[in-house]
Amino acid sequence: MNHPADHLTAAIDKVGNPACVGLDPVLERLPASCLAEARPVDAIQRFCLGVLDAISGHVGVCKIQSACFERFGAAGVEVLDVLCARAREVGLQVILDYKRGDIGISAEHYAASARERCDWVTVNPYLGVDGIAPFVAEDRLGAFALVRTSNPGGDAIQSNRLEDGRTVAQSVADLVAEHGEKSLGLCGYSALGAVVGATKRKDAEELRRRMPRQIFLVPGFGAQGGGVDDVLPCFNSDGTGAIITASRSVLYAFETEDPVWQSGVERAARELGDSLAKGMGTR
Amino acid sequence: MNHPADHLTAAIDKVGNPACVGLDPVLERLPASCLAEARPVDAIQRFCLGVLDAISGHVGVCKIQSACFERFGAAGVEVLDVLCARAREVGLQVILDYKRGDIGISAEHYAASARERCDWVTVNPYLGVDGIAPFVAEDRLGAFALVRTSNPGGDAIQSNRLEDGRTVAQSVADLVAEHGEKSLGLCGYSALGAVVGATKRKDAEELRRRMPRQIFLVPGFGAQGGGVDDVLPCFNSDGTGAIITASRSVLYAFETEDPVWQSGVERAARELGDSLAKGMGTR
Numbered sequence: 001m002n003h004p005a006d007h008l009t010a011a012i013d014k015v016g017n018p019a020c021v022g023l024d025p026v027l028e029r030l031p032a033s034c035l036a037e038a039r040p041v042d043a044i045q046r047f048c049l050g051v052l053d054a055i056s057g058h059v060g061v062c063k064i065q066s067a068c069f070e071r072f073g074a075a076g077v078e079v080l081d082v083l084c085a086r087a088r089e090v091g092l093q094v095i096l097d098y099k100r101g102d103i104g105i106s107a108e109h110y111a112a113s114a115r116e117r118c119d120w121v122t123v124n125p126y127l128g129v130d131g132i133a134p135f136v137a138e139d140r141l142g143a144f145a146l147v148r149t150s151n152p153g154g155d156a157i158q159s160n161r162l163e164d165g166r167t168v169a170q171s172v173a174d175l176v177a178e179h180g181e182k183s184l185g186l187c188g189y190s191a192l193g194a195v196v197g198a199t200k201r202k203d204a205e206e207l208r209r210r211m212p213r214q215i216f217l218v219p220g221f222g223a224q225g226g227g228v229d230d231v232l233p234c235f236n237s238d239g240t241g242a243i244i245t246a247s248r249s250v251l252y253a254f255e256t257e258d259p260v261w262q263s264g265v266e267r268a269a270r271e272l273g274d275s276l277a278k279g280m281g282t283r
Numbered sequence: 284m285n286h287p288a289d290h291l292t293a294a295i296d297k298v299g300n301p302a303c304v305g306l307d308p309v310l311e312r313l314p315a316s317c318l319a320e321a322r323p324v325d326a327i328q329r330f331c332l333g334v335l336d337a338i339s340g341h342v343g344v345c346k347i348q349s350a351c352f353e354r355f356g357a358a359g360v361e362v363l364d365v366l367c368a369r370a371r372e373v374g375l376q377v378i379l380d381y382k383r384g385d386i387g388i389s390a391e392h393y394a395a396s397a398r399e400r401c402d403w404v405t406v407n408p409y410l411g412v413d414g415i416a417p418f419v420a421e422d423r424l425g426a427f428a429l430v431r432t433s434n435p436g437g438d439a440i441q442s443n444r445l446e447d448g449r450t451v452a453q454s455v456a457d458l459v460a461e462h463g464e465k466s467l468g469l470c471g472y473s474a475l476g477a478v479v480g481a482t483k484r485k486d487a488e489e490l491r492r493r494m495p496r497q498i499f500l501v502p503g504f505g506a507q508g509g510g511v512d513d514v515l516p517c518f519n520s521d522g523t524g525a526i527i528t529a530s531r532s533v534l535y536a537f538e539t540e541d542p543v544w545q546s547g548v549e550r551a552a553r554e555l556g557d558s559l560a561k562g563m564g565t566r
């Protein structure tokens with residue numbers, strides 16, 4: 001077993017829930033103890049290392065937002081590398097959320113550097129298969145293509161209807177499903193997955209139907225008030241095929257002054273996992 | 284005058300041509316003298332510094348492909364910073380070609396770090412205005428949104444026709460034109476520009492009509508055998524409004540063993556500028 005979808009499925013099975021914790025730290029919300037570090041980027045590193053330790057064992061997957069680290073230039077990229085390495089050490093699958101979308105040698109560069117760091121990445125489909133294929137070419141890296149994002153502005157592109165009746169997002173879904181057929185793991189899922197925002201139940205149902213072999217990466221759980229019911233249509237009928245990401249509700253589950261702030265994060269990660277496991281069980 | 288479009292227009296006016304040299308170095312094609320450096324990333328830095336010196340004065344703009352540097356992790360990002368700084372020192376406008384597309388705080392992070400480094404960036408429009416607005420919000424950075432890319436795979440998304448008769452690329456163009464109205468410089472152009480591949484003459488004409496206030500960034504000149512005639516539809520009728528990028532035809536205009544390889548690059552940059560200036564003059 002050496003396929004990105006098999007590794008991801010195994011990580012989910014091991015903890016018994018499809019939860020993913022998103023690491024997108026902002027300086028303003030860190031615990032006071034972390035802010036004692038000399039540089040902002042060191043404070044962020046210390047915080048994120050503490051979060052990784054706290055969530056390990058409770059969830060199987062983390063998603064690291066590249067922008068939060070790139071913000072600090074080369075020093076931030078070093079921290080990103082440290083965190084990716086530590087996350088894998090503590091048994092977490094690592095999704096690098098960097099939404100790259102380029103072609104040819106540039107895409108190959110992005111893919112090559114990701115393969116050294118993480119298990120999955122997010123990619124942008126606007127350049128078509130040329131911008132996606134290089135990331136999953138060798139079945140050594142998984143990639144979630146942005147299909148349907150949950151931000152309001154995304155509608156102006158993704159909800160537009162084509163003359164054949166499909167929305168733009170649905171046409172991207174079909175392209176992802178077709179290309180993903182080339183990279184199936186033993187688990188039946190593809191190394192090419194899809195980012196699907198859990199905004200509208202009907203959208204998710206339709207996209208699930210079009211992409212049976214794609215693992216869905218579903219962002220924004222908790223933050224926008226949605227519950228387990230809202231994300232159920234993102235799963236296949238056997239309860240597999242989606243990862244549900246929560247970020248702020250876990251990351252900042254502590255009082256800033258609490259010296260044992262990690263317990264809050266750990267508890268929130270456990271509750272996230274439990275609520276999703278329970279939600280799936282009652283389906 | 285402190286608007287990205289005014290700065291860019293002034294740089295073009297100063298050299299008298301709309302040429303841009305793309306820096307997307309690959310190790311395999313560097314001069315032997317550069318390869319004497321200890322690390323690959325140092326060889327690339329030495330080569331690119333030599334290129335910047337050689338092209339300065341002949342063209343007003345350079346476009347740096349972020350992937351070629353990110354490939355080397357934190358060390359590559361350091362080199363990227365060195366090159367951006369040097370390019371500005373020698374009077375070049377710097378476009379950082381990193382095709383980011385994210386929203387909210389992540390987009391703000393990307394924009395903030397770009398503002399410290401370069402003059403313009405490239406951005407991906409698949410997330411709608413949410414993924415574009417943060418980059419041009421303060422009129423301190425310009426952004427070229429990918430509207431029509433020249434790669435064959437782009438057609439599967441961008442050429443799809445909507446039920447209102449527009450292609451997806453045209454709908455993106457309309458969105459870019461509308462949002463760009465908020466950020467006009469004294470020159471009449473917006474801080475929000477558009478990447479338009481020079482593949483099909485008719486496409487370019489139609490997009491020019493829809494985006495009169497956008498500066499077009501036109502990649503791939505020379506490499507795909509196109510000439511000045513092919514890019515003329517990207518300009519407005521007064522001969523302004525587009526930047527034409529060539530990369531390999533300038534970067535590698537030397538024999539690998541030539542110790543004065545920079546003269547070849549300089550000559551190629553001068554010829555690129557001259558041919559575009561001449562082409563514009565005869566329009």
